[in-house]
Amino acid sequence: MTEGQPKYVLVVDDEPDVRAYLRSALEDAGFLVGTACDGQEALELIRREPPDLISLDLVMPRHSGVKLHRELQKDKQLSKIPVLIVTGHARDELGRTDFDEMTMSGPGIYLEKPVRPGSYVSAVSKLLGMDKPNAAAPEGEDDLRQSLDRALSGANRDALQRALDALRKK
Amino acid sequence: MIEPAQGDLQQLLGRELFELVPFNIAVIDRSFRVVAANRNFEEYFGDWRGRQCYQTYKNSSERCEHCQAAATFEDGRVRVSDETGVDRHGRTCHYVVHMAPLLDEQGDVQYVIEMTSDLTETKRWRREYDLFFERVPCYVLVIDQEFRIVRANEKFVQSFGEIDGRHCYEVCKRRTSPCRNCPAAQTFWDGAEHVSNQVGVHQDGSPAHYIVTSSPLGRRGSGVAHVIEMATDITEVHRLQDELRKAEDLYESIVRNSVDGIVVVDKGGRVRIMNRVAHTLLNWQAKQPPSAPRLREMLPPEFFADEAADYCLDLPDARLKAIGGEEIPARFSAFDLKSRGRSLGRAALMRDLRKLKKLELEKLEAERLAAVGQTVAGLAHSIKNLLMGLEGGMYIVDGGLRRGDAGRVAEGWQILQRNFEKTTSMVKDFLTFAKGRLPDLRPTDPNAIARAIQELYRDAAARQGVELLLETGAGLREAPLDPDGIETCLTNLVSNGIDAAVLREEPGGQVVIRTRGEADDLVFEVADNGTGMDEEIKAKIFTTFFTTKGGKGTGLGLLTTRKIVQEHGGRMEMESSVDTGSVFRIRLPRNRLDALAAAAQARNTREEK
Numbered sequence: 187m188t189e190g191q192p193k194y195v196l197v198v199d200d201e202p203d204v205r206a207y208l209r210s211a212l213e214d215a216g217f218l219v220g221t222a223c224d225g226q227e228a229l230e231l232i233r234r235e236p237p238d239l240i241s242l243d244l245v246m247p248r249h250s251g252v253k254l255h256r257e258l259q260k261d262k263q264l265s266k267i268p269v270l271i272v273t274g275h276a277r278d279e280l281g282r283t284d285f286d287e288m289t290m291s292g293p294g295i296y297l298e299k300p301v302r303p304g305s306y307v308s309a310v311s312k313l314l315g316m317d318k319p320n321a322a323a324p325e326g327e328d329d330l331r332q333s334l335d336r337a338l339s340g341a342n343r344d345a346l347q348r349a350l351d352a353l354r355k356k
Numbered sequence: 357m358i359e360p361a362q363g364d365l366q367q368l369l370g371r372e373l374f375e376l377v378p379f380n381i382a383v384i385d386r387s388f389r390v391v392a393a394n395r396n397f398e399e400y401f402g403d404w405r406g407r408q409c410y411q412t413y414k415n416s417s418e419r420c421e422h423c424q425a426a427a428t429f430e431d432g433r434v435r436v437s438d439e440t441g442v443d444r445h446g447r448t449c450h451y452v453v454h455m456a457p458l459l460d461e462q463g464d465v466q467y468v469i470e471m472t473s474d475l476t477e478t479k480r481w482r483r484e485y486d487l488f489f490e491r492v493p494c495y496v497l498v499i500d501q502e503f504r505i506v507r508a509n510e511k512f513v514q515s516f517g518e519i520d521g522r523h524c525y526e527v528c529k530r531r532t533s534p535c536r537n538c539p540a541a542q543t544f545w546d547g548a549e550h551v552s553n554q555v556g557v558h559q560d561g562s563p564a565h566y567i568v569t570s571s572p573l574g575r576r577g578s579g580v581a582h583v584i585e586m587a588t589d590i591t592e593v594h595r596l597q598d599e600l601r602k603a604e605d606l607y608e609s610i611v612r613n614s615v616d617g618i619v620v621v622d623k624g625g626r627v628r629i630m631n632r633v634a635h636t637l638l639n640w641q642a643k644q645p646p647s648a649p650r651l652r653e654m655l656p657p658e659f660f661a662d663e664a665a666d667y668c669l670d671l672p673d674a675r676l677k678a679i680g681g682e683e684i685p686a687r688f689s690a691f692d693l694k695s696r697g698r699s700l701g702r703a704a705l706m707r708d709l710r711k712l713k714k715l716e717l718e719k720l721e722a723e724r725l726a727a728v729g730q731t732v733a734g735l736a737h738s739i740k741n742l743l744m745g746l747e748g749g750m751y752i753v754d755g756g757l758r759r760g761d762a763g764r765v766a767e768g769w770q771i772l773q774r775n776f777e778k779t780t781s782m783v784k785d786f787l788t789f790a791k792g793r794l795p796d797l798r799p800t801d802p803n804a805i806a807r808a809i810q811e812l813y814r815d816a817a818a819r820q821g822v823e824l825l826l827e828t829g830a831g832l833r834e835a836p837l838d839p840d841g842i843e844t845c846l847t848n849l850v851s852n853g854i855d856a857a858v859l860r861e862e863p864g865g866q867v868v869i870r871t872r873g874e875a876d877d878l879v880f881e882v883a884d885n886g887t888g889m890d891e892e893i894k895a896k897i898f899t900t901f902f903t904t905k906g907g908k909g910t911g912l913g914l915l916t917t918r919k920i921v922q923e924h925g926g927r928m929e930m931e932s933s934v935d936t937g938s939v940f941r942i943r944l945p946r947n948r949l950d951a952l953a954a955a956a957q958a959r960n961t962r963e964e965k
Contacts, residue, residue, distance in 0.1 A: 201741065201745065203745040203749065203774060203775060204741075204745065204748060206745055206752065206767065206771060207744070207745070207747065207749070209393075210748070210751060210752045210764075211748075214755060274741055274744070276739040285582060298740075299740045299743075299744045300740055300743035300744035301744065301747070303751050350886075
C-alpha cells in the first residue's frame with residue numbers, strides 16, 4: 187500500500203487450506219484479509235463491513251459463489267465491490283454456467299486454480315487499481331510446475347478419453 | 357254310321373250305348389226338366405227324376421245365370437262348358453259338360469242332351485301342379501325348340517325379369533344368340549336329362565350363378581317338343597366361397613409377410629403353419645414343417661402346456677433353440693385358437709431379439725465408457741485442488757522459513773500434510789474407481805448385502821447419534837450382482853447419509869437402507885433425514901467431482917457409486933429437499949442384469965476355449 191488505509195479483501199472458499207493460503211499471500215502483500223467458508227457467511231461479513239474486494243470460489247456447499255454474487259447484484263452499494271473469481275470449475279460442467287453468468291454480469295476477472303501467489307496478488311492489486319502491491323510475493327519460477335499447470339488447464343474430456351482408450355488397448 | 361244290314365246292331369246300340377259310354381248323360385226338355393239320364397249320371401248326381409237340371413246339377417232352386425243349355429235351345433249349336441256343381445253326397449264337384457241339341461222332325465230343338473265328365477281330380481292336380489311350379493324354390497322355365505321361353509315361374513321372373521316370349525339366352529344371360537354349352541340344346545338333341553353350371557345376369561345386373569337341370573317335356577314326332585329347365589341359384593354360395601377365399605388370402609398374406617415368426621399347431625400338435633420368418637429364425641430348412649417332437653425341441657416348454665380356458669403366454673425373454681444348436685433370444689407369445697368356443701389349436705408368435713440384445717449391450721458399454729470419461733475429466737479438477745493446497749502449504753512454509761517464523765512453518769507444514777493425505781486417499785479412491793473391470797456378476801441375495809452394510813455401520817452411526825435402520829423387501833428374488841460393487845455403493849450412500857444426518861440441527865438423525873422390487877426393477881434405497889440439498893447442489897451432484905464436505909471428501913463417492921450402478925445396467929435417482937433429507941436410489945432393471953450376466957457367461961465360455 188502506498189497510501190492511506192490498507193485495502194480489505196474478503197476470501198471466500200470452502201477449503202480451509204485454500205483460505206489459509208490466500209490469506210497468507212494477501213497478508214504478505216500488505217492487505218487486510220477476512221475469510222468466509224461459504225456464501226452465507228460471506229454475505230453476513232460483507233453486510234457488516236463491506237470489503238474492497240471479494241475473492242470468490244464458485245462451487246461451495248450451502249451457499250455457492252454464484253448465489254452470493256446474485257445477492258450482491260441486488261444491492262446498489264455492494265454490487266460495486268469488485269469480485270475476483272478463483273475457481274477450478276471455470277470450464278467444466280459444474281462451474282461453466284455460473285461462471286458465464288458472473289463474467290457476463292459484472293466487472294471482475296478470474297483465476298483458475300491452482301493459482302500462483304504472485305499472479306493472485308497482482309490480480310487483486312489490478313482489480314483494486316493499484317500499480318503494484320506493497321511487497322512483492324516470491325515467484326518461484328518452476329518450469330515443471332508451469333507445464334503441469336498448462337496441461338491441466340488445457341485438459342478436456344475428449345483428449346483424456348482418447349488417452350484412456352489408448353491406455354486400455356495396451 | 358251303321359251298315360243297313362246290321363239292323364240288330366242298331367237296336368243293340370240304341371238300347372245299350374246310352375248306358376255304356378263313360379259319361380254322365382242327361383236329357384233335358386225346354387222347361388229344363390231332366391227327362392232321361394243314364395246310370396253313371398245317377399251315381400254321380402243322385403236322383404234326377406222329376407227335378408230341374410239346376411236342381412240336379414247344382415242343388416240350386418233357380419236357373420243358372422249364364423245357362424248354356426238355354427242358348428243351345430235357342431240356336432241349336434253344340435256347346436262345351438266348365439261347370440262347378442254339387443254331387444250326390446253334397447260335395448263340390450267340377451265337370452265339363454258337352455251340350456248337343458236333339459232335333460225333332462221339324463228341325464226344332466226339343467231336347468238338349470248333356471254329356472258330363474268329372475274334372476274334380478284333374479282340377480286338383482292342376483292346382484297342385486301350378487302351386488308347385490310357381491312356388492318351388494328354384495327357377496323353372498319351359499322352352500321350345502327355338503329356345504323361346506314358353507313359361508317361367510314367379511321366382512324366375514322376380515330374378516330375371518319379364519319373359520314376354522323372349523329367348524332364354526336373352527333373359528338369362530343377355531345374349532343375342534344361343535349359348536355354346538346349352539344343356540337344353542343337348543336335351544332337344546338326345547332327349548336325355550342334362551345338368552350344368554351356368555353364370556347368368558340377374559335383372560339388377562349382378563352375376564347369377566346357378567346349376568341347371570334340363571329335362572325333356574312332351575315329344576313331337578321323333579323329337580322333343582319342349583324342355584323344362586330347373587335351376588338352383590348358387591350365387592350366395594359363390595359369394596360366400598369368394599369371401600372365404602378373400603379371408604384366406606388376407607390371413608395368408610399377413611402370416612407370410614409378418615415380421616414375427618408364426619407357428620400354428622392343430623389340436624393334435626401337428627404343425628399347420630410355419631411362416632418364412634419362423635423357418636429362418638429356427639433355421640428349419642426343410643420345406644415340410646417339423647414334426648411335433650422336433651418342434652418341442654425348438655420352442656419353450658410353456659408352449660406345450662395343456663389347454664386352459666385362458667391360455668395366453670407372453671415370454672418377453674424366451675430362448676428358442678434353432679437347428680444347429682444356436683440359442684435365439686426372442687419375445688415369445690402364444691395363445692389358443694378358438695372358433696365358437698371350440699379349440700382349433702395353438703399359435704405362437706416369436707420376435708427375434710438378437711439385434712436388440714446386441715444394441716442393448718452396446719448401449720450399456722457406451723454408458724460405462726461415458727461414466728469413465730466423466731470421471732477422468734473430473735480427475736483433472738481434483739488434481740487442481742490438490743495442487744492449490746500444496747501450492748498454499750509450500751508458500752506458507754517458504755514465508756515462515758524466510759522470516760524464521762516457526763508457527764507459520766508449522767501451519768504450512770500441516771497444510772502440506774493434509775494435502776498429502778488427501779492425495780493418497782484420492783489416488784486410492786481413484787484406483788478403486790478406475791479399476792475398469794467388468795462387474796463380477798453372480799447370483800446374489802440383495803437383502804443379504806443390505807443387511808451386511810447395516811451391521812457394519814450401525815455402531816459407527818450410533819456413535820455420531822444417528823440411527824441406521826434396515827427395511828428389506830419381502831420375497832425379493834436373487835439377482836446377478838457384483839456383491840463387492842453393490843457393497844461399495846451402499847457404503848458410499850450410507851456414509852453420505854450419516855454425514856447429512858449428523859449435520860441436522862435437532863437430534864434424532866436417521867438413515868434407512870431399503871430394498872424392494874418395483875415392476876421388473878431391483879431397487880436399493882438409502883434415505884436420510886439430514887440437511888437435504890438445494891436445487892443447485894442437486895444439479896451438480898452427479899455431474900463430476902463434487903464435494904460438499906470441504907476437505908473431508910474427495911468427491912468420488914457418488915461418482916464411484918454411479919459408475920458401479922451403470923456397470924450393472926442401472927441408474928441412480930435422487931430426491932432431496934432442504935431440511936427434510938435426501939433419498940438416493942439405485943435402480944437395476946432385472947432384464948439388463950440378466951443380459952449382462954448372459955454376456956459375461958458367453959465371454960467366459962469363449963475365453964475358456
